[in-house]
Amino acid sequence: xxxxxxxxxxxxxxxxxxxxxxxxxxxxxxxxxxxxxxxxxxxxxxxxxxxxxxxxxxxxxxxxxxxxxxxxxxxxxxxxxxxxxxxxxxxxxxxxxxxxxxxxxxxxxxxxxxxxxxxxxxxxxxxxxxxxxxxxxxxxxxxxxxxxxxxxxxxxxxxxxxxxxxxxxxxxxxxxxxxxxxxxxxxxxxxxxxxxxxxxxxxxxxxxxxxxxx
Amino acid sequence: xxxxxxxxxxxxxxxxxxxxxxxxxxxxxxxxxxxxxxxxxxxxxxxxxxxxxxxxxxxxxxxxxxxxxxxxxxxxxxxxxxxxxxxxxxxxxxxxxxxxxxxxxxxxxxxxxxxxxxxxxxxxxxxxxxxxxxxxxxxxxxxxxxxxxxxxxxxxxxxxxxxxxxxxxxxxxxxxxxxxxxxxxxxxxxxxxxxxxxxxxxxxxxxxxxxxxxxxxxxxxxxxxxxxxxxxxxxxxxxxxxxxxxxxxxxxxxxxxxx
Numbered sequence: 001x002x003x004x005x006x007x008x009x010x011x012x013x014x015x016x017x018x019x020x021x022x023x024x025x026x027x028x029x030x031x032x033x034x035x036x037x038x039x040x041x042x043x044x045x046x047x048x049x050x051x052x053x054x055x056x057x058x059x060x061x062x063x064x065x066x067x068x069x070x071x072x073x074x075x076x077x078x079x080x081x082x083x084x085x086x087x088x089x090x091x092x093x094x095x096x097x098x099x100x101x102x103x104x105x106x107x108x109x110x111x112x113x114x115x116x117x118x119x120x121x122x123x124x125x126x127x128x129x130x131x132x133x134x135x136x137x138x139x140x141x142x143x144x145x146x147x148x149x150x151x152x153x154x155x156x157x158x159x160x161x162x163x164x165x166x167x168x169x170x171x172x173x174x175x176x177x178x179x180x181x182x183x184x185x186x187x188x189x190x191x192x193x194x195x196x197x198x199x200x201x202x203x204x205x206x207x208x209x210x211x212x213x214x
Numbered sequence: 215x216x217x218x219x220x221x222x223x224x225x226x227x228x229x230x231x232x233x234x235x236x237x238x239x240x241x242x243x244x245x246x247x248x249x250x251x252x253x254x255x256x257x258x259x260x261x262x263x264x265x266x267x268x269x270x271x272x273x274x275x276x277x278x279x280x281x282x283x284x285x286x287x288x289x290x291x292x293x294x295x296x297x298x299x300x301x302x303x304x305x306x307x308x309x310x311x312x313x314x315x316x317x318x319x320x321x322x323x324x325x326x327x328x329x330x331x332x333x334x335x336x337x338x339x340x341x342x343x344x345x346x347x348x349x350x351x352x353x354x355x356x357x358x359x360x361x362x363x364x365x366x367x368x369x370x371x372x373x374x375x376x377x378x379x380x381x382x383x384x385x386x387x388x389x390x391x392x393x394x395x396x397x398x399x400x401x402x403x404x405x406x407x408x409x410x411x412x413x414x415x416x417x418x419x420x421x422x423x424x425x426x427x428x429x430x431x432x433x434x435x436x437x438x439x440x441x442x443x444x445x446x447x448x449x450x451x452x453x454x455x456x457x458x459x460x461x462x463x464x465x466x467x468x469x470x471x472x473x
Contacts, residue, residue, distance in 0.1 A: 025224040027217050042283070049319035053349035056322070060345040111354035118380060121387040128390060129411030140410075178403050181419040186399050187230070187449055188420030189289035191442040192296075194231045200238060200438055201296060201426045 010199055017197050019168065082107075143169060219472035229448065235439035241437030250436055255397055256428050258415040259297075262395045263304045267371035272311035272346075274369040275329075276360065276385055277302065277376030278400065279353040281321040287377045289423070290401045291321055294376035295328050296426035297399075301373055302332035306341035313363055314347045317356035322349040357384050364392040374398040374413065375422055376403045386412025399425075420446075 016038045022028075023035035061075035069075075085102060092098045130141045149155035150166025195201040216224065233314040241248070262451065266273050277294040280287050298314070305312050312329055316322040326347045333342035348363070363369070372389035374382070374396065382398070389396045390412050398409030399417025410416050424442060427435035427437040456467030 021227075025220045025227075026215060028215070042383075046320050049323045052326075053319040053322045053351070056326075056344065056347070056349045057351075060348070063345065105294065111352065114354040114357050117357075118384060121384045125383050125387050125390075125411045128387075141421055181406075182405055183449060183453070184420035184446060185423075187446045188423030188442065189401075190227065190230055191234060191438070192289060192293060192423040192426070192444060194227075194234050195427070195438055196292060198231070198235065200234070200434060 004032075014197055014199065021193075043138075053083075143174075215383055217243050222470045222472070226308050230286060230441075230445040233448070234438060237441035238434055238437035239378075241433035241440070245433055247431060247433055247436040248440075250428065250439060253417070253424070253428055255399060255415040255417040258395075258397055259301055259304065259429065262371035262397060262415075263301070264307060265395050266310045267308040268369045271370035272367055273301065273305050273371035273373065273449075274367070274389070274394065275314040275325070275373045275375075276356075276364060276424040277316060277321055277325065278374065278378035278385075279317060279356060279381040280377040280379050280402075281316060282377075283320050284317040289361065290375075291318075291324075293401075293422040293425060295321075295324055296374050297422070297429075298325060298373065298386075299328045299332050300426070300429045302329045303336045306333040306336035306338040307410060309338060309341060311343070312341060312346060312388050313369060315350065315360050315363060316348070317350045317353055317354055322347070328386065351397065351458060353379075353381060357381055360385055360388055362386040364394070368392045369394050372396040374409060375417065376400065377382065377426075378409065380403055380405075382408035383412065389397075389413075 016035075019031055019035045020038065021125070023032050058079060061078050064075040065072045065079070075197045085099075088096075088102055126144070130137070130144055132138050132141055146162065146166045146169050147160045149158075150170075156163040192201065263273065275298050277291055277298070280289050282288070282295065283291060293459065301310050311359055312333070314329065316325055326344065329347055330339075333339050348359055350359045364372075369389075369392060372385075372392070372394040374385055374389070375398070378385070378398075378400040379402065382400065382402075383449060386396065386398060386409055395415075396413040397415045397417070398413035398421040400406055400409060400421065403419075406416075406418065420442075424439055427438040427442070428453045431436075452471075456471075459466050460468065
């Protein structure tokens with residue numbers, strides 16, 4: 001049991017992870033072939049994962065509807081719409097006019113509506129962030145103010161210096177910080193990958209949860 | 215044998231691996247953790263779980279709209295898995311319900327398994343409820359789901375760690391509206407500011423990758439962190455050396471790295 005639940009997943013991870021890493025640096029046809037095949041398998045496994053996800057959605061909402069929990073009719077509606085799309089896709093094909101209409105007339109407007117809330121949340125996040133309560137938030141606010149005024153067409157008209165200072169902030173402090181963070185991120189990613197391959201990092205593949213053990 | 219232009223890159227990877235192994239082995243031999251710089255965001259995890267325990271409310275985990283194991287996103291997704299695994303075991307040990315919202319099928323399967331195993335390891339398998347780990351097919355569906363979760367469940371803690379995109383500000387604001395204590399962290403530099411604006415605690419850049427080793431509080435974890443820092447120092451030395459040589463008219467480092 002321990003082998004299946006702990007050792008086997010890690011062995012697969014280490015073998016195929018190492019092969020994928022090597023295939024990027026070493027030009028050996030056998031390694032390239034295995035790495036290429038494993039990439040195809042990832043797609044297949046991904047498809048199984050979609051099935052698992054879909055199963056979770058149906059199970060969760062079927063149980064909610066059966067137990068008549070609060071707003072249970074919404075769960076019934078979700079399952080109904082879910083199967084309507086599946087049946088339309090299976091019977092008429094995903095390229096059919098009916099399926100495309102369902103997608104364009106039902107999903108797209110709702111999705112765009114959700115994306116539309118982004119503007120509202122940006123404003124409320126800005127209000128929350130730029131209330132000057134500490135010295136850090138003052139720096140945060142000044143950075144925002146200079147960039148915002150530079151971007152707004154009225155800014156340089158009010159005072160040309162806004163454009164100069166705004167450009168300076170973008171070009172020097174912002175770019176410098178971004179590069180420092182990017183270097184740290186790159187090394188961090190490599191370190192995490194190597195720790196995972198060397199089995200120093202647990203990533204939810206085994207009991208314990210607390211990472212670092214082996 | 216080597217792909218042209220990638221030999222030095224490969225040697226650097228081997229050096230970084232060797233540094234990690236050497237420092238981990240040294241730490242194991244010494245059996246001491248030693249000094250580790252405090253990462254405020256990671257220290258806050260216990261505080262957030264404590265708050266949820268006192269309030270009797272759940273915590274919520276989200277790896278972001280771009281979670282997945284494709285190129286560019288696998289790193290932060292694995293880092294998120296590491297942190298979520300730790301957070302879940304801590305929450306389960308205190309009987310705090312765990313909610314999660316994921317919109318990538320592979321990540322959903324991985325997080326579901328990580329939460330389940332974390333709950334089992336904390337001797338609280340009942341804390342794992344499969345219906346609380348929610349899968350959403352699209353990014354927009356994820357946000358609608360998070361909207362509903364935040365409004366109905368009002369979690370006391372919200373963990374936004376992973377490859378966040380445009381959803382960072384929406385998920386962060388939704389958590390803030392629900393009065394959840396929030397920990398955010400992403401490798402996406404442009405969205406880090408969104409998490410900074412909305413979250414109480416922040417993991418900046420590489421801190422999300424160091425999290426697993428940091429929270430373990432064992433010599434192995436400390437050794438891994440030292441290895442990571444020395445690797446970073448090595449990269450900075452190469453960078454400075456390259457810049458100095460370039461100023462002196464030599465492109466030796468540039469050519470070696472294939473820039």
